Amino acid sequence: MSAIKAKNIPTVFIIFGATGDLMAKKIAPALFHLYRNGKFPNLFKIIAFSRRDIGLEGFKEHLRTILANKKGKQFKKEDIEAFLNFFEYQQGDFEKVDAYNTLASYLGNIDGEWMACSNKLFYLAVPPSNYRSIVEHLKTSGLTKPCGPDEGWTRVIVEKPFGKNAQTALELDLLLADLFQEEQIYRIDHYLGKDMLQNILSFRFNNDLFEDSWDKDHIEKIEIRFMENIGIEGRSTFYDGVGALRDVGQNHMLQMLAFVAMDQPKTFTAGDVRTQRAEILKKLNTLSPLEVEKLTYRGQYIGYKEVEGVSPKSTTETYFKIAASISSTRWSGIPIILEAGKELEQKKEIVVTFKHREPCLCPPGVHYKNKVFFTLEPKEGITIEFWSKKPGHGYEMEKQKLSFLFRDQRKKVQYVEEYERLLLDCITGNQLPFVSTDEVKAMWNFIDPIIEAWDKNKVQLVEYKPKTKKVITDSLIVEKRLLE
Ligand code: BG6
Numbered sequence: 001m002s003a004i005k006a007k008n009i010p011t012v013f014i015i016f017g018a019t020g021d022l023m024a025k026k027i028a029p030a031l032f033h034l035y036r037n038g039k040f041p042n043l044f045k046i047i048a049f050s051r052r053d054i055g056l057e058g059f060k061e062h063l064r065t066i067l068a069n070k071k072g073k074q075f076k077k078e079d080i081e082a083f084l085n086f087f088e089y090q091q092g093d094f095e096k097v098d099a100y101n102t103l104a105s106y107l108g109n110i111d112g113e114w115m116a117c118s119n120k121l122f123y124l125a126v127p128p129s130n131y132r133s134i135v136e137h138l139k140t141s142g143l144t145k146p147c148g149p150d151e152g153w154t155r156v157i158v159e160k161p162f163g164k165n166a167q168t169a170l171e172l173d174l175l176l177a178d179l180f181q182e183e184q185i186y187r188i189d190h191y192l193g194k195d196m197l198q199n200i201l202s203f204r205f206n207n208d209l210f211e212d213s214w215d216k217d218h219i220e221k222i223e224i225r226f227m228e229n230i231g232i233e234g235r236s237t238f239y240d241g242v243g244a245l246r247d248v249g250q251n252h253m254l255q256m257l258a259f260v261a262m263d264q265p266k267t268f269t270a271g272d273v274r275t276q277r278a279e280i281l282k283k284l285n286t287l288s289p290l291e292v293e294k295l296t297y298r299g300q301y302i303g304y305k306e307v308e309g310v311s312p313k314s315t316t317e318t319y320f321k322i323a324a325s326i327s328s329t330r331w332s333g334i335p336i337i338l339e340a341g342k343e344l345e346q347k348k349e350i351v352v353t354f355k356h357r358e359p360c361l362c363p364p365g366v367h368y369k370n371k372v373f374f375t376l377e378p379k380e381g382i383t384i385e386f387w388s389k390k391p392g393h394g395y396e397m398e399k400q401k402l403s404f405l406f407r408d409q410r411k412k413v414q415y416v417e418e419y420e421r422l423l424l425d426c427i428t429g430n431q432l433p434f435v436s437t438d439e440v441k442a443m444w445n446f447i448d449p450i451i452e453a454w455d456k457n458k459v460q461l462v463e464y465k466p467k468t469k470k471v472i473t474d475s476l477i478v479e480k481r482l483l484e
Helices: 021-036 055-069 077-084 097-114 128-140 166-177 195-205 236-261 270-282 289-295 416-428 437-455 470-474 476-483
Strands: 011-016 044-050 087-091 119-124 154-159 185-188 219-227 296-301 319-324 336-341 347-354 371-377 379-389 397-408 461-464
Touching (some): 011 021, 021 055, 021 416, 044 097, 055 077, 055 087, 087 097, 097 128, 119 416, 128 166, 166 437, 185 416, 195 236, 195 371, 219 236, 236 270, 236 319, 236 336, 270 437, 289 437, 289 476, 296 476, 319 476, 336 470, 470 476
Parallel strands (some): 011 044, 011 119, 044 087, 119 154, 154 185, 296 461
Antiparallel strands (some): 219 347, 296 319, 319 336, 347 371, 371 379, 379 397
16 A cells, blocks of 8 residues: 555554653654654654653653654754654553543544544554563453454554563563564564665565576575674663574664565565575475584673673673574575674675586686675665776786665664654555565574573683674684584
């Protein structure tokens, strides 16, 4: 459904946890951008639900501060004020039914005023420990009942982490399934809202240059890198409980892999694309405990344990490398390298290295290999590395690049653009950039055995100096072992 149609969908957006961190960092700035870009439906209201007893005026003041402090462009005061007019505030305890009843009558009044059966979008911007009481109360207060069979939908948005392992993810799914069908559940992984990920599909399936060689016969390895120069930025309690693999590996990086490795979907619809993403993720080979020892590496930056809120005895990884593989006719035997770390040189990219045919017209011992880089950061774009003859006499080769720069990401404000796009997709009902339950399951099935072995200390936790390259070169060992 197009953004133009979205304008004609009367929608009420209900945010649970509206005074929290998620709202401040991601949801409020993204909603503001949607508003500024004229993307709100013609009939639209946002109900901020929170425990804090600050009233609508107090909440508006809170939002003013958030938007005024947001990095990037300065927002105009009159725009902020007009935006704030879309909000209503509902104070309430997630555990108590009264607030939900008030909310229900309030929603009824909005429909009466609009003379419409509005669509309801519930955003669970709260820790997963609050999900159960919210879902149960939504159910008992009848808040998610549509007005009629064809009138008004309800949808729910949930955030990563989707559980802590396969078992807890399943429990979460069962809880949501009590009230919502899979088509109503929008699981956010903001990486799916990134242009470059969506661009991988365009690059692969709208061009004929590479797709015929996009397989094990022509490709030597796929590397996914997720290196960040930042540390854990005030999120110590959360981060120390999850670690790098759960924080970015289980979700963002496996989604990057899905885009680069999946088969062509039959159509560019949510159903077909999500099915293909899930299919390739299911084919990731799970590692046995012995393989985890051999094929994974984990590290922690020096100074991490001193961060406020981190346990002084923490064994949480802030860096990992995994040499993985996929069992499929397209990819069997090809190394898939997943590497991520905090406090390192900023680099988020996918590198696809091609094989060089034999016999090779190259000097003994040398192979000229082509590489395709899908870079997310620091400069978003696509680069193809190829070999060219050096000008002049002789036949010496040199590496050259064909580059397409999409954008310089250093100027971008983190999360806002992705959330803006994803929120609009929720309103229009496009589930393509949201994670399906099958994907969640497949991703945990791959991650769980690694975390279990790490928890048993089967793989030594190596300390590394912030900004070092050493941890990156030392961990190359896992890649070598995969090829042994
Ligand atoms: C988040 C992780 O999901 O993604 C953070 O929790 C990470 O640790 C962030 O820094 C990276 O997002 P982006 O869009 O800046 O690449």
